[in-house]
Amino acid sequence: GAGVSQSPSNKVTEKGKDVELRCDPISGHTALYWYRQSLGQGLEFLIYFQGNSAPDKSGLPSDRFSAERTGGSVSTLTIQRTQQEDSAVYLCASSLSWGGRSSYEQYFGPGTRLTVT
């Protein structure tokens, strides 16, 4: 079946512009995660969704960052008034479920490479 898809794959934008990054999770996966990865660095947690609600938004770097998920499926990460330090690869992942007595593997999308000039 299809994996996690993200669009666009690359985005170059001017400082101060707004951008929207999209994530399409694996069908049936109820949990969705956003991470940021700067060049040569680890995975920085941004936000995750359980269904359409986001129980943990603490990873969002500033109020310029927001995310939503509708219909328990597609999610959009919006960055307003982009800054050069926002340049990174933004990765989305989904998992079958969350919590309970188990833990679930995350399936990552290919990422969106954002460059702010």
Place this chain on the structure above:
Amino acid sequence: QQPVQSPQAVILREGEDAVINCSSSKALYSVHWYRQKHGEAPVFLMILLKGGEQKGHEKISASFNEKKQQSSLYLTASQLSYSGTYFCGTEWTSGSRLTFGEGTQLTVNP
């Protein structure tokens, strides 16, 4: 709090073994291991749950010491395809977010 991985980098010859460690300052519920090849997305390797058994497949296995709040990933008889950056991700309670370490860069040479 971010888990600490060691070593930061390791270079092996094909066929050699390696151990990558992941330590946390907080009690853990689970530890995830992922591998990321250059320019690609991370790929899941395995999950270890509190109270669970050591996991493994083929020549890659892992252990989880709850008392020490530490997990180790064991790569046996390494292959060229094992090259990449290995990340551990820790979960403090069931359903909480995954916090990843900085990664361990593994290079396997012929």
